[in-house]
Amino acid sequence: MPDADRPQELPARLLTDPEMINACRARDFARVFRLVKTRAGIYPSMIARRCELTPSRVGEVMAGRRQLLHMDVIERIADGLRIPGDMLGLARRPWETPQALVVTERETPQQPEPEKQTPGSLPGPDVDSILTLATRTSLSAATLEAFRSSIEDYWRRDDQHGGEALRPAIVGQLRYVVGLLKESRPPSIQNGLYGIAAELARLTGWTYFDARQYNQARSYFTEALQLAKEIDDRQFMANVLACMSLQATYQDKPADSLALVTAAQDQARSALGTTPRVLSMLSMREAFAHATLGNQTSTHRAIAEAHRQFEQIQATDPDPAWVTYFDEPKLIVDTGIAHGRLGEAATAEPLIADALRREDRTNQRGRAFHAFWLARTQLDQGKLDQACSTATQALESASAVASERVSGHLREFYDQLAPYGQEPVALAFEARLRAVLPPVSGSLHP
Known part of the structure; x- marks a missing residue:
């Protein structure tokens, strides 16, 4: 798109302002729109045009008489105002660059000093980069274990209370861990971080799936697949594909469900050390897909295979933590x-x-x-x-x-x-x- 038609990006100082961060986290668009107006000079009529809303609707939101709750509207606001997706609890938007924010040069065009005069390699002004700078220290196995413990706690609280209230914290931790992946670390630590990021992405996808926000769920499940693929964790890739298969049954796409769980089983069987518990769980997801299609014989066969695999479980099996729920x-x-x-x-x-x-x-x-x-x-x-x-x-x-x-x-x-x-x-x-x-x-x- 020509530069003249490209939506104006918000100033970095606004996107990193705690008031703006809190307003986005709460999806308080009355505050968001007021801050955009006063801090970026984007007036309500411009907000309406960029976000594909009517001016009267924007006015009602700013006056506190209307709330914006639908995901497609929130996505239009993110894209129209160039608010990074994770600030609003969304997946990374298609227009986001790896640096997330590249507005500093436009804000200070008269600055003659080239960046090479700055000592070291300073991050950009986005929140992820600031957090990464603040934690640029060596990580240990104990740090990875702490991340894994927090994920176990997220899952437990999700079972007890649902994931809606947890999601901002999970997304924040996901982006934090992804930021850590940008640094060079020993392979054991780096691989551990990829695994943690993959599980956080899957958990985020699950919270969206449980809320029946299927497009967002698919985006995070896809991110989880990509992260797991980086370390060739085929068992975990199978787990994510099984989640996507279950979602397809809810979307009344049984053929997609069967294709996804078949791909999950292929990944699991190609991995070294896949445990019977994992194979049992995947066979049961296959049974769900066949049952949704009305295939009685295939459903019964998949159920029988799930029970056969379950009977082979040993106490010493190295089950991944994510499958232990399948008792x-x-x-x-x-x-x-x-x-x-x-x-x-x-x-x-x-x-x-x-x-x-x-x-x-x-x-x-x-x-x-x-x-x-x-x-x-x-x-x-x-x-x-x-x-x-x-x-x-x-x-x-x-x-x-x-x-x-x-x-x-x-x-x-x-x-x-x-x-x-x-x-x-x-x-x-x-x-x-x-x-x-x-x-x-x-x-x-x-």
């Missing part, structure tokens, strides 16, 4: 869900019920998700009272965790109650659903 209750509940997806409710119900009794009670999202599936299999068998009772239990767990994926499932269950709409248990469930979960347009019957 016996998880195998059983996923087996039940695969049968449920096929419509084999009578087979699915006792499996899911047994796993739910044995499941860790701190995993609120998992319990809500699995209770939904139990309720669905009960409803498929005409057990209305049991189904509504189970779904109400799922609501209690769902109320403790911010997961649009789980909330969406429970609204789907309500839609499945339509034939029983005047039954007392269905009306009671509807009342509880409205009390616990905010209504979404079109998801609840009037």
Whole structure:
């Protein structure tokens, strides 16, 4: 694009100002727009034109009468105002350069001193570079272990409360670790950093997937794949592809789901030392894909392979940390869900019920998700009272965790109650659903 048509970049001093950083982190666009106006001289009419908004809408936002929440609008704001993606909790935008900010030369065109007179190689004025400069020290194995411990804590809190509130911290740590990768370090440390960055990117993608923001999830999953590929970690690449396969089932793309999990299995089998637990988990994801396609024979075969691999697990297996969640209750509940997806409710119900009794009670999202599936299999068998009772239990767990994926499932269950709409248990469930979960347009019957 010609320079005359290229959107004006914001001054570096504004993008590194704590007030602007906090406003972007909170997605407080009233503050963002006011700061852009007062600090960069970009007036509301220009903001509207660059962000593809109406001037009246921009005015309402600045006056505090309207909020901007949709991801496509947030992306237009990032692109129109040239706000780096990670400041708004987005993936790196296509226009961002590796330096992220290159406006310093334009701000001081009269400066005659060339950069080569500056001692050393100073970073640019972006936040990542400042953090990298502040931590330009040798890293040890203990530092890597500290990163891994924080990731374990993120996953635990994600299970208990959902990832929405965690995401800014996870993205910040991801960008921090990616900044550390720019320096030369011993191979063992460098490879460890790549692995940590890959897991942080996968975790970020997972939080977007759980929020049903699929485009953002795919961007971070792709970044995780690229980072893992740098160190040829094929088991982890298989793990990311399995996440993408699961997402494809939610997007009603079962053929894509099967292609992705097949690629995941190819990666795992080509890696040295892939453990039976990893192969079992991947076979179960294959079963999900076949079940979504309605392939009964293939689903049963994949389930059998998942159980065969699980039986080969030894206590001494060098399982990656990211697969240890796949324990016996998880195998059983996923087996039940695969049968449920096929419509084999009578087979699915006792499996899911047994796993739910044995499941860790701190995993609120998992319990809500699995209770939904139990309720669905009960409803498929005409057990209305049991189904509504189970779904109400799922609501209690769902109320403790911010997961649009789980909330969406429970609204789907309500839609499945339509034939029983005047039954007392269905009306009671509807009342509880409205009390616990905010209504979404079109998801609840009037």
